[in-house]
Amino acid sequence: MKKLVLALTGTVVLAAAAVTYTVSARPDAAEAVPAAQLTLAHGQLLYRNVSTGRIASVPLTDPGAKPKLSGLKCDRFAVAKQTAVCLAARPGTLPVETDVLVLDDHLNVRHTETLPGTPSRARVSPDGKLVYWTVFVTGDSYAATGFSTRAGVYEVDTGSLVKTIEELPVLVDGSRYFAPDVNYWGITFAADGNRFYATLGSKGKTYLVEGDYAHFHGKALRENVECPSLSPDGTRVAFKKKVGDGVWRLSVLDLATMRETELAERRSVDDQALWQDDHTVLYGLDNAVWAVPADGSGAPRRLAGDAATPAVTG
Amino acid sequence: MYIAASRTSDLAAGTERKPALRRVAANVVALGLVSLVTDVSSEMVTAVLPLYLVLGLGLNPLQFGLLDGLYAGATAVVRVLGGHLADRWRRLKTVAGFGYGLSAVCKLGLIAAGSSVAAIGVVLAADRTGKGLRTAPRDALISLSSEPDALGRSFGVHRALDTVGAFLGPLVAMAVLALSLGSYTSVFFTSFCIATIAVMLLVLFVRDRPGTMDRAAVSLRAAIDLLRAKDFRRVTIWAALLGLVTVGDSFIYLVLQRRWDVAATYFPLLPLGTAGIYLLLAVPLGRLADRIGRWPVFLGGHAALCVALVLLCGPQAGIWLAVVALGLHGVFYAATDGVLMAAAGPLVPSGLRATGLAVVQTGQAVARMLSSVLFGLAWTLWDLRPAVFVAAGCLAVVALAAAVVKPVRP
Numbered sequence: 001m002k003k004l005v006l007a008l009t010g011t012v013v014l015a016a017a018a019v020t021y022t023v024s025a026r027p028d029a030a031e032a033v034p035a036a037q038l039t040l041a042h043g044q045l046l047y048r049n050v051s052t053g054r055i056a057s058v059p060l061t062d063p064g065a066k067p068k069l070s071g072l073k074c075d076r077f078a079v080a081k082q083t084a085v086c087l088a089a090r091p092g093t094l095p096v097e098t099d100v101l102v103l104d105d106h107l108n109v110r111h112t113e114t115l116p117g118t119p120s121r122a123r124v125s126p127d128g129k130l131v132y133w134t135v136f137v138t139g140d141s142y143a144a145t146g147f148s149t150r151a152g153v154y155e156v157d158t159g160s161l162v163k164t165i166e167e168l169p170v171l172v173d174g175s176r177y178f179a180p181d182v183n184y185w186g187i188t189f190a191a192d193g194n195r196f197y198a199t200l201g202s203k204g205k206t207y208l209v210e211g212d213y214a215h216f217h218g219k220a221l222r223e224n225v226e227c228p229s230l231s232p233d234g235t236r237v238a239f240k241k242k243v244g245d246g247v248w249r250l251s252v253l254d255l256a257t258m259r260e261t262e263l264a265e266r267r268s269v270d271d272q273a274l275w276q277d278d279h280t281v282l283y284g285l286d287n288a289v290w291a292v293p294a295d296g297s298g299a300p301r302r303l304a305g306d307a308a309t310p311a312v313t314g
Numbered sequence: 315m316y317i318a319a320s321r322t323s324d325l326a327a328g329t330e331r332k333p334a335l336r337r338v339a340a341n342v343v344a345l346g347l348v349s350l351v352t353d354v355s356s357e358m359v360t361a362v363l364p365l366y367l368v369l370g371l372g373l374n375p376l377q378f379g380l381l382d383g384l385y386a387g388a389t390a391v392v393r394v395l396g397g398h399l400a401d402r403w404r405r406l407k408t409v410a411g412f413g414y415g416l417s418a419v420c421k422l423g424l425i426a427a428g429s430s431v432a433a434i435g436v437v438l439a440a441d442r443t444g445k446g447l448r449t450a451p452r453d454a455l456i457s458l459s460s461e462p463d464a465l466g467r468s469f470g471v472h473r474a475l476d477t478v479g480a481f482l483g484p485l486v487a488m489a490v491l492a493l494s495l496g497s498y499t500s501v502f503f504t505s506f507c508i509a510t511i512a513v514m515l516l517v518l519f520v521r522d523r524p525g526t527m528d529r530a531a532v533s534l535r536a537a538i539d540l541l542r543a544k545d546f547r548r549v550t551i552w553a554a555l556l557g558l559v560t561v562g563d564s565f566i567y568l569v570l571q572r573r574w575d576v577a578a579t580y581f582p583l584l585p586l587g588t589a590g591i592y593l594l595l596a597v598p599l600g601r602l603a604d605r606i607g608r609w610p611v612f613l614g615g616h617a618a619l620c621v622a623l624v625l626l627c628g629p630q631a632g633i634w635l636a637v638v639a640l641g642l643h644g645v646f647y648a649a650t651d652g653v654l655m656a657a658a659g660p661l662v663p664s665g666l667r668a669t670g671l672a673v674v675q676t677g678q679a680v681a682r683m684l685s686s687v688l689f690g691l692a693w694t695l696w697d698l699r700p701a702v703f704v705a706a707g708c709l710a711v712v713a714l715a716a717a718v719v720k721p722v723r724p
Contacts (some may be wrong), residue, residue: 003518010514018507022490025497089365091496093488096365118365136364180693203694246431 027052035071040079040105040313047307048077050287055086055107056304060276060312063289063303072107075119078274079311081128083156087119087135098135102156113161117150121227121272122309125189129156130213134185151184151198153213170200170209171219179203186227186272189213190234197228197237208237208253225253227272229281231294238263238273238281238294250283252294261296276312284308341459342468344519345452346475351512352414353476355505356445357483359421362491366498367434390679392446397672398537400451406668407522410455413448414516417441418509424502450672455520457659457667465659466608469652470600477593481586537669546661549609550674552716553654556616557681559708561623561689563588566643569626569702574636584640591644592651599648600656608657615649616713618642623706627699654678 038046038057045063049056055077056067074086075098084103089096096118102111117135124131132153150164165184170177183201190196194214200207208225211218226248228237235255240248247268252261267285274282281294282303289307292300303310400409420441427433453469460468486508487501494500541547567584603611622642625635655671662670692701 007514007518011511014507014511014514018490018504019493021503022494022497022500025494025500027495091491180698 033069036068038068038070038072038107040082040084040107042313044313045282045289045303046077046079046084046311046313047284047289047304048074048309050306050308056307058304067304070107072101072103074101074309076122076133076309077311078122078124078131078309079313080124080126081314083124083128083131084311085122085124085131085133087122087133089119090114100131100133100154102131102154110156111154111159113154115150115152115163120149121151121186123188123229123272125193126191126232127193129193130154130189131156132187132189134187148181149183149185149201151187153187165198165211168209168211169217171217172200172207173220177202177220184209186229188228188230188237188272190230191232195234197230199226199228201226206242208239221255222253222258228253229273229275231275231278233278236294238275240269240271240273243268250281250292252281252296263292263294263296264298265290265292265300271309274310274312282310282312284310338464338468338471339459339461340519341521342456342472343475344515344521345456345459346472348414348512348516348520349452349472349476350479350482351508351515352417353479354483354486355421355509355512356417356441357480358487358490358501358508359424359505361484361487362498362501366501389442389446389449390676390683392443393450393676393679394669394672396447397450397454397668397670398534400454400668401537401666402533404665405522406451406455406458407516407520409668410448410451410520411513411516413444413446413451414509414513416444416447418444418506418513420444421502421506421509425499450675451668453655453671453675454659454668455522457655457671458664459521462660464604465656466600466603466611466653467597468600469656470597470648473600473648473652474593474596477589477596480589481593536666537673540662540666540670540673543661546658546670549654549658549661550677553658553674554677554681555712556709556716557678558685558688559705559712560616560619560682560685561702561705561709562682562686563643565686565689565693566622566626566639569698570636570639572698573626573631574633587637587640588644588647591641592647595645595648596652599645600652603649603653603656608653610717611649612653612657613713613717615646615653616709618649619646620706620709620713622646623702623709627702627706 038055043060044057045060046055046057049067049069052069053073053075055070055072055074057070058065058067072086074088076087078085082105084107086101086103088099088101090099096116098115098117098119100113100115101109104110115135117137119133120136121134122131123133130153132151134149134151137148137150150166152164153162154160165187166182168184179202181202185199185201187196187198194212196211196213198209198211200209200220206224206226207220208222208228209218209220224242225237225239226242228239230237237253237255239251239253241251241260243249248270250263250265250269250273252263253259263281269283269285271283271285275294276282276291279294280291282289282291284307287308288305289303289310290300291303292298396409396413400406403409420437423437423440424434427437456468456472457465486504490501490504491497541550563585570584599611619642622639625639625642654674658671658674659667689701689705692704696704
């Protein structure tokens with residue numbers, strides 16, 4: 001009897017502690033900055049405000065300015081021309097589902113796809129007609145533990161959806177590559193809206209794959225190139241090069257000569273780089289957005305704090 | 315050769331024979347409730363951890379994989395250690411309680427670790443250590459608290475309660491995320507509170523080692539000598555050999571998904587299907603094992619898995635076949651997990667019960683890890699269906715051999 005009373009009292013106290021903690025963890029609504037109406041007008045740096053999850057905007061010429069915060073919450077965000085894409089993990093769904101929101105130039109939702117997985121990468125093609133993303137999916141990795149990735153494409157005009165490019169026929173060293181553990185991540189399209197690059201991961205190796213979207217085939221160009229990002233002039237790819245387990249060095253590959261240049265950022269960067277223009281690469285690191293020259297010179301420059309997943313309107 | 319089963323010291327308190335309606339020992343129910351509450355706590359963390367690591371902390375899957383591998387490896391070694399210490403100190407409840415407590419504190423550790431990958435790695439390893447430490451003493455307590463001829467039912471009740479907790483965990487996590495508007499630390503804190511309730515239940519309601527103790531010498535030597543007992547050695551070796559030809563869960567689900575093109579959104583429901591059947595059948599199959607023999611039921615479980623594999627890759631494809639295969643996968647779990655412990659328990663003197671069960675579990679776990687690597691390799695080399703057929707063939711051969719060649723009596 002005494003034990004029962006003890007057990008009940010203990011349970012009530014602990015349950016109360018849990019509920020108190022949980023309720024007090026709710027973000028304070030009173031402190032919230034009212035939402036500003038953002039647009040995709042020229043010359044802005046947009047990013048995810050890390051502490052609130054809301055999309056923020058600062059002038060590209062003055063990235064240290066006080067940001068305008070939209071009401072839109074995203075985990076990954078990208079823009080090009082009049083199109084933006086927002087990947088947002090649905091709160092309270094387990095296993096996680098991700099909403100892919102296709103947005104117009106006033107960040108109004110044009111289309112929503114809901115996909116299983118955790119957001120990883122998001123991009124819009126330079127012509128604004130394709131949005132593409134990578135999500136992590138748990139549970140179907142044949143390696144029992146860990147993740148696999150799914151990279152997909154949505155055509156804004158036609159509404160056509162490729163949930164995963166895993167079926168892409170690929171040549172590695174000149175012959176068709178087959179393996180059950182093929183994963184793709186980090187797609188990047190050229191200005192023509194047809195040529196694209198992506199990472200192919202299989203059997204512990206990663207390849208840079210060059211693809212033809214219309215004919216839907218691809219070939220591996222090089223090993224150890226992850227999360228490619230094509231320069232605006234279409235000649236170079238910024239990527240993360242694996243230099244150790246869980247350590248990546250931001251580098252640029254010249255597609256004509258296949259020469260690699262390591263950038264001045266010496267810390268490990270685990271992000272898909274973004275070209276601000278043909279000379280500068282942006283990336284998120286340690287809850288801040290950084291810029292570094294694309295030719296290996298100079299030093300990294302901190303653009304905005306409390307920030308991740310940068311996007312630039314051109 | 316029932317070494318320990320004939321010892322009266324083996325029996326739980328109050329064992330009047332009422333063959334028709336014997337209840338499960340209170341200690342077993344208490345341990346089952348502790349497992350249930352602990353599983354709620356641990357499964358809620360498991361459910362949000364990938365999300366927390368990748369979105370909250372920006373970890374990349376590779377780093378997560380490293381962490382995961384780290385803590386999976388930690389359990390196998392620690393399990394034998396936990397079993398051995400529990401026997402040596404003759405304190406099964408204390409060692410199990412320490413394991414439960416360590417895992418509980420680790421939930422706070424996750425909050426304290428913040429965004430440091432190294433610290434999170436340490437916390438996850440400690441959490442797994444806690445799990446490894448407690449498993450063998452807990453199963454030994456169940457085994458020692460039950461009448462020898464009702465062991466299957468006892469383990470069935472325990473595993474069923476355990477599974478209920480696993481069902482509830484993700485639901486509680488979702489509720490906490492909804493209430494806290496997406497705060498992961500709230501999930502960890504709630505998980506800590508729930509785990510602490512479990513420790514409290516253990517301290518208050520679980521009795522250590524009922525009956526008088528078997529005063530067998532508990533040295534490492536004695537543990538190794540266990541394997542000299544013919545029946546125990548056979549059970550250990552056959553369980554490990556069967557583990558080596560057992561296709562892992564994630565592969566089964568992946569085959570199901572590939573073959574029947576299960577939408578990825580429904581994919582997470584597959585393990586729930588298996589767990590549901592497990593929950594329903596754990597007690598009935600445990601009772602059946604008590605009646606017709608644990609070893610036949612254990613082997614029968616493997617036969618069910620074998621049939622499931624053949625269905626998965628057979629010429630016919632229909633959704634009902636997928637459902638049957640999933641059901642058989644649940645049967646496999648219900649007929650093997652607790653039943654093996656019920657089979658192995660009586661073969662070990664009560665003073666070495668935790669050590670003995672740890673040895674069987676570790677042998678099986680190591681074999682299954684190997685099997686996963688081998689199957690992955692076969693899949694890559696031969697493609698999915700040939701790999702599954704070969705695996706089913708090997709499973710059938712080993713299960714038949716275990717039934718015919720050198721049979722085990724439990």
